[in-house]
Amino acid sequence: MNRDSLRPISLRSKVIITAVLCLLIPAASALSLSSYWTQNVLKRQAIDNAEASMDVVHQYVLTLIQNMIYISNKIQFDPEINSILLQNKAFEKSKSQQRDPQIWMGERKIGQFLDNLLMDDSLYITLLLEDGTSMTNYAYKSMNPSRYLDEAWFPKLNELTALETFWVGAHRMYMQGRPHSLTIARAIKGPFDKPYAYLIISLPEEKVRKVLQTYDSNQQIMIVDSGGLILSHNDSSKIGTALAYDESELYVSSKALSFGGWQIVSLVPYNHITRFITQLFRSIGIFQLILFSLFVILIVYMMDRFTKPVLKLARLASKIDSGNLEFRSHIKGRDEVGILGTSFDSMLSRIQVMIRQIETEQNLKRQMELEMLQAQLQPHFLFNILNSIRINSMSQGHDETAGLLLSLSSFLRMTINRNNEWVRLEEELETMTHYVKLMNFRHRETIRFEMYCSSDSSVFKVPRLLLQPIVENAILHGLEHTGGTITVSCWVEEEHLIVAVKDSGKGMPREEVEQLQSGLADGKHKPHAGIGLTNVYDRMRLSYGTDCGINIESTVGFGTTIRLSMPISGGGEFDVQADARRG
Template sequence: MIGRLRELAPKSIRHKLILAAVACILVPAALTLIIYNSLTQEAVKRQAVSNAEDSLQLVSGSVMNSLKGMVTIANYVQTNPGLRAYFKLVASGNASGNEYERFMDSNRVLEQLDTLTVVGQNCYVTILLTNNAYYMNYSVSDYNPLDLKKKPWFQKLMELKGLESYWIGVESTDFSYDKFDHPYQLTVARTLRLDSTEIYGYAIVTIMEDQLHSIFGNLSAGQKVTLLDSAGMIVSGGDPESIGKPFPYTAAVDHLKDSSVVSIAGERYLVAQQQIPFNGWRLVLMQPYSQSIVDISSIFNRVFTIQLISFFVFLLLLITLVRAFTKPLVRLGKVTTAVQRGNLLVRSGVRGNDEIGRLGLLFDQMLDRVKEMIAEVSDTQARKRIAELKMLQAQINPHFLFNVLNSIRMKVMKRGDPDSAKMIGSLSMLLRMTISREEDEIFLHEEIDLVSHYVSLMNLRQKEEAALQLDIDPEAFLLNVPRFFLQPLVENALIHGLSQKPGTISIRAVVEEKFIVLTVEDNGRGMDSSELSSLTRKISLEAESLPGKAELKGSFSGMGLHNVVERMRILFGGEFAIEVSSIAGEGTVIKMFIPHREVIRDV
């Protein structure tokens, strides 16, 4: 039986992928459709309630921001030390200064009141003092602040304590400029008190009711939001004719604690409420339940149908795509079998921008390369022998060159020209260090010898000689250093520092606890501060493009100061440091701090 099942099992990757895809789609899809059908109705209700709560939450945030803005303005007037002090003086009749100073103080207060108004929002701020002095951000011709004392609610302000606010609710608009376009207004009032709790003034902030009503206009179809005060009177929302009147559905919604579906006058409504904590008002959202779920139910039904149809469409599409995607793999499998049988001329021809296409290309290139390598193996040794022969023919034995130079030097000395002989000897030594030495590092004493020969050659080239002074601690002689790391520094001192004039170049090496301090100093022309700053910035870089640098022109070694610093950092790491100091007309000092490390090597 087990053997029979193994025979029936798919053997190609194409069939395995198709069966796996069908299983992965069919099983979850069937379970999803079964569960979906049972949970749709409850989900529709929960979604409708959630949508209503979300809409109410957005409206509540905007409404509370507007109302909190009014409270914030009142708080600012009541707690600002400068305004409080000024209003107290005015209320007590003890305002100081002449008439012009009092006018400027009053003008500054009015400017502060103007800044409290949010841009794009009609907000009226009134400060009314007990001595009938007033300050506001609107014109007296628009509304006389003293008329506030005639309001029926004005006497109730006497009962407020501390920072308590009195919310007047909705009223007809008092401001003549806004009466036509904004028929209703909302007002909050505060008392201004002395430390003795005696009232010396009032802060009244007013906004237009339609600023809140405009927020309610961005709701979904059928959703209506109403703002009610603590007495159940309509503050904003609904029909403009109903503003200031009792809410008709108070009895039906008062007992609700959470969002719910209730029956009102034989029709089911989705009701959501939210309290405004700081003034006892509340927002009530109502929507016919049939309208709240019509879109959701329609969406669920359409989704169910689309899922059913798309399942079969995608299943057929998936099988087709799997066959198309695996076709190159089938082709590669056949070509691999042919190569295994020894046919190296077959090619897959599989191409494309994906992994399979690149695999086919690389496989064909591999076969081409194998064929080329088989052809190259036969003549590799012959070409190597030809190359070695040409190399031997092109080589010049360095020892032959050194022997010839020494022979020339001896003949020149016999003829009585020691200067020329000395120049040839120094040149022979430099060439020996350049050509015959393969190692990158040498001992410091070898580098000192090389620099000595270089200075001797330069002195023979120029009319006036430069003196080389050496002061090296014996312990520093066996320090491993890069070849030709001192020569560029000495060359700079000769060419740029001394300008090929007589002078002294000093090289000192002092062994300290952690470092060997190596100093190259000349008494040449030096550098001014700008030149020194530019040089310091350049050598601080870890890598520098060498071609084209002015300091490399005429350099024997082809390496400049930047290259020396880079080579020392590569050899000694980040512990290596260099300092350059110079005074114009006195000379330049280059000081290198070389960390200790193992210096013993085979010689």
């Protein structure tokens, strides 16, 4: 598609788009930042809540297990119970023998001790004797304790010391309605190497599960043993299974218990943590979308009213572009558009007046051009007359007058000639020689003009009449029409052309030199001599840029030296033809 065929976007559309973007970008940025910060805060809060829940469960389970250990210690180290158990070991007899009443009374006493140890059924305590006799705090009809003898872990109790505890973990209970328990076991040995009794304490898993189920259903809290096997879970179907989870979808935290290698593990889905945040910002987004739509409708309506005068001016400008300046907008008002319409109408009126003036000036300009063409013959006529007078003076023996006419003609030619703003340095010095001769004749002075220039410096070009203001200052203000010497030295130094103009005049005090030098630096000229130096410096800056400079040195009674520094690669250029002639 041709780009020229595309319709340009109107000012009203640009204003509306800009206003919408100015609202949309900050709103979107603020929403994104607030979403990010709020999400982090709420996520951190949800994580803290999950960890707080785990801390409560940890403390609860720790209390239960510590209670189990406390009861096991109390039973194992009770002197009366150990005495009865040892007495039972001492009166061992065959199965055909009748049980001794004393043994029966001891077992009954242990049973009563176990019944009185707990006020509820929170723990199931079992004492298994070496001969298979059992004493419990529960009825045999609920669970037969002899079934512990068939467990795979039971033979390991014989390997324990008297102070060790075997952490059975999640154990299947043999009673209806209570399928699992958290069980610990000990071997009661006393002074013997072989146990003479076994202590088994079981905590129904359902008591722990009830606590786990009081928290958020989306949070999984469980007890896991050292092998990663789940001992208790708020979902009973997962008890006895291995712990497995996807870290990319779940936030995992754990806290170790101080026994058996068990730990409390909490799993919370990330989508559950951010669920509330997502809902919150969905509502905020819908609300902002409604407000944004209302704003767009309002801005379009207001911009249509505000830009109508501007569109009228644009149509007027299109008509004027065709060349007809008679149309006017007639837009009034105190606002910017009204002022613009009034100014536009006034401008059209002034343009019509200016066009008539320009037509008149063009006619006058044509007449002046004819006069200027005629005036171009006058300088040539003047130089020819001066040359004729000089030749006549020489023929009559007036050599001094002829020399003055030659100097005047050369200086006038350099002054009037506008064809070339750059001259060779040797031509500039020759012009200054003529200028000094004319000044000597005018003021009847005896001023010596000396030049010391290296051969490689005189071939470079410099701005025409660059040295004239400096030489004039030296004559008028340095020598003060009393005669003296003006010396010009030229050389090349570090890719710069150096021109030093020194006079043997009265000089200047240091304060005046500093004031004059600072005036050149800040562009403020000083009276008298300062004006000429400022003009020279301004021409140098225009010709060479910033890589040039003027340095002033003066001593009272010994004269003043003006040193010009100009880059060789600047406005001045090397004169190849002149250099070839010198070679």
